[in-house]
Structure formats: C-alpha cells, structure tokens
Amino acid sequence: MxxxxxxxxxxxxxxxxxxxxxxxxxxxxxxxxxxxxWQMDGHQTSMVTAGPVAESQLQVFYATVWVTAIIFVVVAAVLTYATIKFKARTTDDENAPPPEQSHGNPLIELSLIGVSVLALVFIAFPTLRAIWFTYDVPEEERENAYVIDAIGYQWWFKFDYPMEQIDGVGALSVANEMVIPAGRPVRVNLRTVDVIHSFWVPKLAGKVDMTPNRGNHMWLQADEPGYFWGQCAEYCGDSHAVMRFRVIALNEADFAEWVAHKKLPARTVTPEIADPARAERPQITFASFKRNEYGFSDKWDPRSQVSPLDNWRQQQFPHEGEDAALIAQGRKLFQTKTCIACHTVRGHEGMGITGPELTHIASQTTIAAGLLENTPEQMARWIMHPEVVKPGNKMYTTGYVPSEITIDQDEALALVAYLQSLK
Missing domain, CATH: 1.20.5 (Single alpha-helices involved in coiled-coils or other helix-helix interfaces)
Known part of the structure; x- marks a missing residue:
C-alpha cells in the first residue's frame, strides 16, 4: 500500500x-x-538511393518501420486506455481490488501470438527476397557485369580492374576513387591485407565485410552518372573514422575514355611542354592546422548548383603555367625521400606496393583516402604532417619514422608541384 x-x-x-x-x-x-x-539527403544517407541494391534494402527498412510503427501505436493506445480507465483517482481507490484480469484467456493469447507471427512474416518476406537479390548479380545480368577487386588497407582502399590489363604491369589499379560504368551491374570482390574492414556506399549498397583470409563479394549499380561517398564501416584501428573513398559513375563513353587514359604511363612535364614565360608555382599557404581540422571533401551541398561530378571532370585536365624546373626538382625528391619504396608511378620511378599508386594522382578529387581535398595546400599538409592528419598511418609509422624523413616547406612545394602534374 x-x-x-x-x-x-x-x-x-x-x-x-x-x-x-x-x-x-x-x-x-x-x-x-x-x-x-528531415531532408535526410546528406552525402552518406541511405534514405536516398541511386541503384537497385540500395533501393531493395531501403524497401526492407520501410517494411520494418511500418510494422513496428503499427505495433507501437496499438500498444501505446492500449496502455493509454488502461492507464486512464483504471488509474486510482482517490486515496480510497488505492485499496480497491484490482479489475478482472485477462491472463490465461486462450482467445486473447492465441490472438497475440498470431498477430506476432504475422508481423514477423510480413518483415521476413521482403527481407529474404532482398537477401537473395543483393547477394550477387542477378543471373540474367551476370554476363554483362563489370568486375572490380576492392582491397582494404589501414586506412585506405585499393581498386584493381582485372578486366583492364596493362601490358607488362598487370591489372589497372587506382586508390580511393572507384570509377564504374553507370547503368551496368558491378561485382566487387572484397579482400583485406590486414584487419577486418567493411565496404559501404550508402546510396548504392549496404555494408559488406572484408575479412582476412576469406573471400567476400557484393554487387552494386549506379542507375545514372554520379559522385558517391563511401566509408569503411568496421572499426579497424586509429584512423578508422577517416578511412573514406569515392565512387564515380560515368556513362559508357566517358568510362571507356577514363580507362584508356588510366592505362597510360605517368605524364611527364618537360620545358617544351610547359611555357617558361607563364610558369607559376603552386599557391600554398603553410598554415598550422589542428589535428583533423576541416579538409574533408564534404563541401558539396546536394541542394546547391555545384556538382561534385563536374568538379571531378575538371580535375582530369592539366593546370596551365606549370613550373617545369620545380616539377623536375620534386621528381628527384620523390626518389631521394624514398617515396619510391612504397609508391608506384608508372613510366617514372617506383615499384612500391604498400602505398597507393600515384601514376595519375592529380586527376583525383581527394587525397589521404578521401579525407582531404586534392589541392596544393592540402597535399602539402598531408606530405609534411601525415601523422597529424591521419594518426597511425603507415606512411608515417613505417616510412618517415624509421628513415628519419623530414620535409621542409621548399621540399614540400617541389613535391606538390610534381604530384600535381600527374594527371
């Protein structure tokens, strides 16, 4: 009482x-x-879909939401009714006997069991259908599917194109920006060289793990050309939160042109190519950045007139007025600073495989695994202070530290000029 x-x-x-x-x-x-x-249209929202896999998974989400919403409304209504009808309104009501109980009523209990089973069936049907649909490319589309191998590293993604072979080199390989043909299914073979990662492009497909010593796969498709944000969705170490990537979907002609260009060796800038009268150095402000200070490629508002895909297209063309002498100095520093031990620049120097290939690095919109804009200022920041930008990264811990590599501002300027010439 x-x-x-x-x-x-x-x-x-x-x-x-x-x-x-x-x-x-x-x-x-x-x-x-x-x-x-309320708009739910951010860069990594799964509520706005751009392909059949993501759309199938979104429909499963909606089915689950509607079922659980109905259950919530019914339970809340019954609870509200019982609370209002049977609440103690006076002190004497506190001592009143409880109302008649329905516990043990077979009709009520069987009805509740039946409704629960029905709700589970309603959720299970679209869920199972989506599992079968999203597991692999539909059989009728498999002959037309494009194949890409995605390999996870701490903390970046490598994308190999086994269908695009380069004589004497092997498969075409790029880092952190996966370009795909729009309107065509893409089978992504998922691998990892170290720990568990998870491959996730919210607007195109859900999360699938990359597990050590175990092959995995998924498929996705972009209905239209576009620029999509991706993320590692499995905690994998110090810089897991900044292990990002991009997916760029192009129409058939543009994709074929991109592949043909990517197969070419690195561009070489010579005094004959550059115009000495118009030569200019990269515009870099050597500011003091805070740890993980803004440098992310998230500045494109989906409701604005700025298109990230158009920005990517513009990034494919060389800058005018390159300083050939500074670029040559940067290329030499790329060797002496032992960058060639981890990176490859086809047609120039380097046969490294532990770091991303840099043959056409300047044509990408991002660097540092989708973390920073590919601008001279951000590239200088990444080269000079990689540990501050991305704690625990291998470039710093296994490259800079044991080799006692230091890079001053003049050296960074030359290295940036060289890397920004690699279109």
Whole structure:
C-alpha cells in the first residue's frame, strides 16, 4: 500500500519526467533542423538511393518501420486506455481490488501470438527476397557485369580492374576513387591485407565485410552518372573514422575514355611542354592546422548548383603555367625521400606496393583516402604532417619514422608541384 507521501513523491517524479521528455524533444527537434534530419539527403544517407541494391534494402527498412510503427501505436493506445480507465483517482481507490484480469484467456493469447507471427512474416518476406537479390548479380545480368577487386588497407582502399590489363604491369589499379560504368551491374570482390574492414556506399549498397583470409563479394549499380561517398564501416584501428573513398559513375563513353587514359604511363612535364614565360608555382599557404581540422571533401551541398561530378571532370585536365624546373626538382625528391619504396608511378620511378599508386594522382578529387581535398595546400599538409592528419598511418609509422624523413616547406612545394602534374 502506498502512503500519501509516497504517492505525492511519485506524482512529482512523473511530472518531472514528463517535463524532461518535453525538453529533450525540443532540443532534438532543434538539432534535427540544424543537421538537416528531415531532408535526410546528406552525402552518406541511405534514405536516398541511386541503384537497385540500395533501393531493395531501403524497401526492407520501410517494411520494418511500418510494422513496428503499427505495433507501437496499438500498444501505446492500449496502455493509454488502461492507464486512464483504471488509474486510482482517490486515496480510497488505492485499496480497491484490482479489475478482472485477462491472463490465461486462450482467445486473447492465441490472438497475440498470431498477430506476432504475422508481423514477423510480413518483415521476413521482403527481407529474404532482398537477401537473395543483393547477394550477387542477378543471373540474367551476370554476363554483362563489370568486375572490380576492392582491397582494404589501414586506412585506405585499393581498386584493381582485372578486366583492364596493362601490358607488362598487370591489372589497372587506382586508390580511393572507384570509377564504374553507370547503368551496368558491378561485382566487387572484397579482400583485406590486414584487419577486418567493411565496404559501404550508402546510396548504392549496404555494408559488406572484408575479412582476412576469406573471400567476400557484393554487387552494386549506379542507375545514372554520379559522385558517391563511401566509408569503411568496421572499426579497424586509429584512423578508422577517416578511412573514406569515392565512387564515380560515368556513362559508357566517358568510362571507356577514363580507362584508356588510366592505362597510360605517368605524364611527364618537360620545358617544351610547359611555357617558361607563364610558369607559376603552386599557391600554398603553410598554415598550422589542428589535428583533423576541416579538409574533408564534404563541401558539396546536394541542394546547391555545384556538382561534385563536374568538379571531378575538371580535375582530369592539366593546370596551365606549370613550373617545369620545380616539377623536375620534386621528381628527384620523390626518389631521394624514398617515396619510391612504397609508391608506384608508372613510366617514372617506383615499384612500391604498400602505398597507393600515384601514376595519375592529380586527376583525383581527394587525397589521404578521401579525407582531404586534392589541392596544393592540402597535399602539402598531408606530405609534411601525415601523422597529424591521419594518426597511425603507415606512411608515417613505417616510412618517415624509421628513415628519419623530414620535409621542409621548399621540399614540400617541389613535391606538390610534381604530384600535381600527374594527371
């Protein structure tokens, strides 16, 4: 039996809880408006789909939401009804006998079991259908499927194109920006060289793990040309949160042109190519950046007139007014600073395999595994302070530290000029 004092305390506690819930709801709604929650159209949203795999998974989500929403409404309505009808309105009601109980009523209990089973079936049917559909490229499309091998490293992604062979080299290979043909299914073979990673392009397909010593695969398709954000979705070490990548979908003609260009050796800038009268050095501000300070490639607002795909297209063309002498100095530094031990620049120097291939690095929109914009300033920041940008990265821990590599501003300027010439 509750005493009047305990009943008063309970009422105050309930009132305080209600006030806290209302206040929390206000802050939540305010935060949602700032985070663009209601539009749910951010770069890595799964609520806006651009391919059949993501669309199938979104439909499973909607089916689950509707079922659980109906259950919530029914349970909340019954609870509200019972609370209002049977609540103690006076002190005498506290001592009244409880109302008649329905426990043990076969009709009610069988009905609840039947409704629960029906709800599970309603969720299971689209779920199983989506599992079979998303597991691999549909049989009728397999002959037309394009194949890419995605390999996870701490903390970047390598993409090999086994269908695009380069004489004497092997398969075409790029890092962190996977270019695919639009309107065509792409089978992605998932591998890892170290720990478990997870491959995730929210607008194209859900998360699939890359597991050591075990082959895995997935498929995706972009219905139209576009630029999509990807992310490692499995904690894999210090810089897991900044292990990003991009997927660029091109129409058939543009994709064929991109492949043909990527197969070419690295571009070489000579005094005959560059115009000495118009030569200019990269515009770099050697600022002091904070750890993980903004440098992410997230500046494109989906509602703006700026297209990240158009920006990627512009990135494919060489800059005018290159300083051939500075580029040559940077190429020499690329050798003496032992960058060639980890990186490959086809047609120039280097046969390294532990780091990304840099043959056409300047044609990408991002560097540092999708973390920084591919601009001279951000590239200089990455070269001079890799550990500050991405803690624990192998370039610093297995390259800079044991070899006692240091790079000053003049050396960084030359290295950036060289790397930015590799279109």
């Amino acid at each position: 509750r005493t009047p004092s305990s009943l008063s305390f309970l009422k105050k506690t309930v009132a305080a809880s209600r006030a806290a819930c209302v206040l929390a709801a206000v802050f939540l709604l305010a935060g949602c408006s700032q985070l663009n929650f």
